[in-house]
Amino acid sequence: MRIAYRVETVRAAEQELIARLPDGALMQRAAAGLAAATAGMLGRVYGARVVVLAGSGDNGGDALYAGARLARRGAGVSAVLLAPDRAHPDGLAAFLRAGGRVADDPYDVLAAADLVLDGITGIGGHGGLRPDAVPVARAARGSNALVVAVDLPSGIEADSGEVLGEALHADATVTFGAYKPGLLVDPAHAYTGAVRLVDIGLEPHLPSVPDCEALQHADVAQLLPVPTGESDKYRRGVVGIVAGSARYPGAAVLAVAGALHGGAGAVRYVGPAADDVIARFPETLVSAGPPAKAGRVQAWVVGPGLGDAPGVEEVLAADVPVLVDADGLRGLDPAVVRDRAAPTLLTPHAGEAAALLGVSRAEVESARLRSVRELADRYGATVLLKGSTTLVADPGGRAPVRVNPTGTSWLATAGSGDVLSGLAGSLLAAGLTARDAGSVAAYLHGLSARHAANGAPLTASSVASSLTNAWRDVYA
Numbered sequence: 517m518r519i520a521y522r523v524e525t526v527r528a529a530e531q532e533l534i535a536r537l538p539d540g541a542l543m544q545r546a547a548a549g550l551a552a553a554t555a556g557m558l559g560r561v562y563g564a565r566v567v568v569l570a571g572s573g574d575n576g577g578d579a580l581y582a583g584a585r586l587a588r589r590g591a592g593v594s595a596v597l598l599a600p601d602r603a604h605p606d607g608l609a610a611f612l613r614a615g616g617r618v619a620d621d622p623y624d625v626l627a628a629a630d631l632v633l634d635g636i637t638g639i640g641g642h643g644g645l646r647p648d649a650v651p652v653a654r655a656a657r658g659s660n661a662l663v664v665a666v667d668l669p670s671g672i673e674a675d676s677g678e679v680l681g682e683a684l685h686a687d688a689t690v691t692f693g694a695y696k697p698g699l700l701v702d703p704a705h706a707y708t709g710a711v712r713l714v715d716i717g718l719e720p721h722l723p724s725v726p727d728c729e730a731l732q733h734a735d736v737a738q739l740l741p742v743p744t745g746e747s748d749k750y751r752r753g754v755v756g757i758v759a760g761s762a763r764y765p766g767a768a769v770l771a772v773a774g775a776l777h778g779g780a781g782a783v784r785y786v787g788p789a790a791d792d793v794i795a796r797f798p799e800t801l802v803s804a805g806p807p808a809k810a811g812r813v814q815a816w817v818v819g820p821g822l823g824d825a826p827g828v829e830e831v832l833a834a835d836v837p838v839l840v841d842a843d844g845l846r847g848l849d850p851a852v853v854r855d856r857a858a859p860t861l862l863t864p865h866a867g868e869a870a871a872l873l874g875v876s877r878a879e880v881e882s883a884r885l886r887s888v889r890e891l892a893d894r895y896g897a898t899v900l901l902k903g904s905t906t907l908v909a910d911p912g913g914r915a916p917v918r919v920n921p922t923g924t925s926w927l928a929t930a931g932s933g934d935v936l937s938g939l940a941g942s943l944l945a946a947g948l949t950a951r952d953a954g955s956v957a958a959y960l961h962g963l964s965a966r967h968a969a970n971g972a973p974l975t976a977s978s979v980a981s982s983l984t985n986a987w988r989d990v991y992a
């Protein structure tokens with residue numbers, strides 16, 4: 517599991533640790549880790565041209581101390597001080613002692629740099645880069661140098677993943693002590709490049725429950741439902757799919773395709789696209805409806821391609837877990853969802869989330885963490901917000917928000933969400949909690965999409981058929 521903590525928590529842990537260490541020792545740990553990581557990226561340190569962008573806080577201090585270490589190993593290191601009279605005094609002194617030089621002209625040194633250390637702001641920065649830092653950041657990005665963000669890319673919001681102004685796009689980020697939510701969540705995540713975590717001994721001082729977490733293969737492997745000798749198709753779970761319409765029969769087929777790969781023992785389809793479903797997947801149990809007469813299911817999926825067809829409230833009346841997606845989300849009444857005793861999983865994309873929250877799509881996309889938490893609280897349900905970084909939140913901030921680390925932007929194609937809803941519903945029927953079902957489904961779906969795309973456009977059908985490979989990856 518990759519876990520992330522908000523700034524307040526990181527600072528509290530740092531204070532505890534600093535109290536046990538000699539003066540400045542923690543910053544030296546950070547700088548040593550940063551210098552080692554940077555040296556690895558450079559390959560050859562001797563003779564390399566490095567530029568340190570140093571703001572007025574400790575982030576600049578880290579960068580200056582790391583610059584000093586690189587200078588001692590023979591790199592030519594220049595510093596661009598964003599606020600010369602407020603640069604970290606000890607860091608700057610160490611930098612100058614090691615042979616580092618303060619640049620006369622920032623643009624000259626940036627144009628010739630091999631690598632830039634971005635130490636403008638770290639966890640103390642808010643509101644995007646200040647105007648005086650913007651041209652320097654742009655020159656760094658416009659150069660041929662590798663840009664390495666110190667702790668986090670300057671200008672992003674560490675806690676929320678928002679980018680409220682200009683930020684410096686890094687090729688890599690070296691972060692200290694713990695991941696921060698903004699390193700995992702878009703839009704900020706898009707500025708980080710590859711993220712490396714430097715251990716500075718913070719872990720024992722951090723709480724056991726983080727703010728965000730990202731599953732990895734081993735976590736998913738533990739959560740996947742696997743049949744045993746005692747299993748039969750009913751014990752493995754039956755998932756019911758209420759989807760498709762005369763206008764959108766394909767949504768039914770794709771949701772069923774996802775469900776067939778999700779580990780449930782059987783898939784029931786209820787609706788007008790039964791013939792299309794059977795033609796494609798003869799293993800499906802089909803009926804024309806209504807859902808209450810379809811036979812026993814352990815979880816329902818309702819919504820993909822339904823159009824205006826009614827039936828969502830009928831499904832929500834069932835006393836089993838229900839996943840509501842797509843058309844099922846339109847005008848969904850929070851009171852109806854909150855009153856349910858069984859779990860509910862809502863799976864909106866940003867546009868659907870925006871409609872439910874009464875805000876613009878852009879607002880949801882710029883503040884994904886806040887939006888998913890707010891929706892979960894409003895509906896008293898687990899919410900999976902789809903998009904460039906898919907998030908899964910439980911209501912009441914009970915558990916860390918899950919951030920999906922897999923996926924590809926090739927997934928932005930019609931029908932891929934239908935596959936996801938069927939897959940997540942199948943995992944619900946197999947007995948996973950809404951939070952686990954949503955996050956495991958997003959993980960497999962993203963992995964599968966990478967198989968299906970492999971550098972070229974994918975189709976939603978191919979995402980479904982590649983799910984088998986995604987399961988195998990996770991077990992391998």
Ligand SMILES: NC(=O)C1=CN([C@@H]2O[C@H](COP(=O)(O)OP(=O)(O)OC[C@H]3O[C@@H](n4cnc5c(N)ncnc54)[C@H](O)[C@@H]3O)[C@@H](O)[C@H]2O)[C@@H](O)CC1
Nearest residue numbers: 542546572573574575637638639640641642644645646667
């Ligand atoms: N306290 C410690 O011992 C440690 C601190 N660490 C470093 O310290 C950093 C946090 O340091 P600080 O709390 O001093 O804060 P930062 O250095 O992140 O930023 C605060 C400074 O940046 C300026 N600033 C704020 N917003 C800005 C903006 N939008 N554009 C330009 N300048 C802006 C402020 O005037 C302030 O001087 C961490 O990110 C990490 O790099 C690490 O070295 C780990 C150990």
Ligand SMILES: Nc1ncnc2c1ncn2[C@@H]1O[C@H](COP(=O)(O)OP(=O)(O)O)[C@@H](O)[C@H]1O
Nearest residue numbers: 865902903904924925927928930931932933934
């Ligand atoms: N830019 C993106 N990067 C990664 N994944 C994306 C991106 N855009 C969409 N996706 C994923 O693609 C799927 C699209 O679902 P959705 O919007 O419901 O489409 P549809 O309704 O056509 O099936 C979701 O799983 C979503 O997370």
Ligand SMILES: [K+]
Nearest residue numbers: 634637666670
């Ligand atoms: K930084």
